[in-house]
Amino acid sequence: MVQHSEVRAEHRPFRLPPAAPARVPHTVVMLHGFTSGPHSVRAWAEGLAAAGSEVAVPLLPGHGTHWRDLADTPAPEIRAAVRRTVDAELARGLPVVVAGLSLGGALALDAAAHRPVAGVLLVNPALRFASPLAPAAPLLRHVVPTVASIANDVADPEADELAYERTPVAGVAAVGAIQRAARRGLGRVTAPVTVFRSARDAVVPAASHRTLLRGLRRAPVQVVPLPRSRHVATMDLDRELLVERSRTAVAGAVQGLLR
Template identity: 75%
Template sequence: MDRPAPPVEPAPPAVPAPAVDPVHLPVRLAPGSGAGADRCVVVLHGFTSGPDSVRAWAEGIAAGGSHVSVPLLPGHGTRWQDLAATGADEIRGAVREAVDRELTRHRHVVVAGISMGGALALDAAAHRPVSAAIVVNPALRFASPLAPLAPALAPFVPSVAPIANDIADPDARELAYPRTPVAGVAAVGRIQRAARRALPRITAPVTVFRSARDAVVPAASHRTLLRGLRRAPVDVVPLPRSRHVATLDYDLPLLIERSRAAVEAATRA
């Protein structure tokens, strides 16, 4: 006599992916004129933030005659717990995929970024045939003496106070996570180490924007950058009225103007 088949248990409901905050959706911009049809600038946002923090910069570059792509980096734009579960290699890989995608579409690709995005831009410039790199206060070292301890602290201290809104302009606001995941800080440390190692490989021109005051990235990061760029032409542009998040600060017009000039110089051939 055949035994009845055991009842089939229903599969557990799928956990929906966390919704991306609409202000941080990826951005694609067409050039403001036909002059930039064969070039694209990939703009990378910083840690715990998103495309909104670099949108005005990206729009200014696009208005000067370039296609612009602003990807949302993995772990960002949703909740800080998602960033805590995101590894350095996943973030670095997403940047390289974004650059590779534009390299198939355009003759010239420029990578640009702020803070962690600046470190990622430099990392990409060392491993992809980009025409130039433009970085704003790139984070190659931590200001906090506790940050290097993040890998050991993360299991016991899941998050700490936010690091956003280091801005001189009192009317500006950076939309970022309300907490900083300590595991995410550990991932940034790995991104920094990879970027530092890669600096001597970069041969494309690098434009470095440096704010007069910066509570997030120390002067040691800037010194590390200049020492490491042994083969690349380097242009350092001071931002005298801005703090760390210069893409939302008083010197934004200068940042846009000089970024446009750097893109034009690197892609006119």
């Protein structure tokens, strides 16, 4: 892929060391959402690092620059990049938890279906589209290159996701392919899954949540409501609750490996 623009400073990938020793040293691989970047999950990452997690936040291919880069990025490239990141962390010999927001949630599930992760954290994972036109994106991309931004579905008036100002329709087609792969793999996920679900979400429909719960047949699942938040809950009014319950879920997942 030829990149059209430099990565924005706010969306550069980052790694946070644990601020305190954990009972079981581990890494959390945290994945951001569609058209956004690491900035949107930084508070979540910092909250986990403060409790003893090492947190790696990659920049997904096609993101953090210009929407044209995302339009040129196929689904297999994005999926492969996530697996490489997870594989690199597993190679260190420590337990790995995968975490993701929206598209990042679908990618975390896709990784968990094919890699021996210790746990999964999901914030409003995108397994289905809200727009009835989105499934037609593979055809529409030849007629309509971009649509309006999907960014900043948040209740907090001070939050800014810093996502692309336009949404490339080719990118939507890639998301559809990632969603299908994640749905196919749900039955293979065995690690404990914690799902954070916002009370209002204009991006991911309730059908996505139902698909997730039906598909996770072999994994223990806990659903944590976020009553004051919208889609980008990692930057929203329930972020303290999100961090607190994520810390508990990560600790339980990695300590469960000792039993």
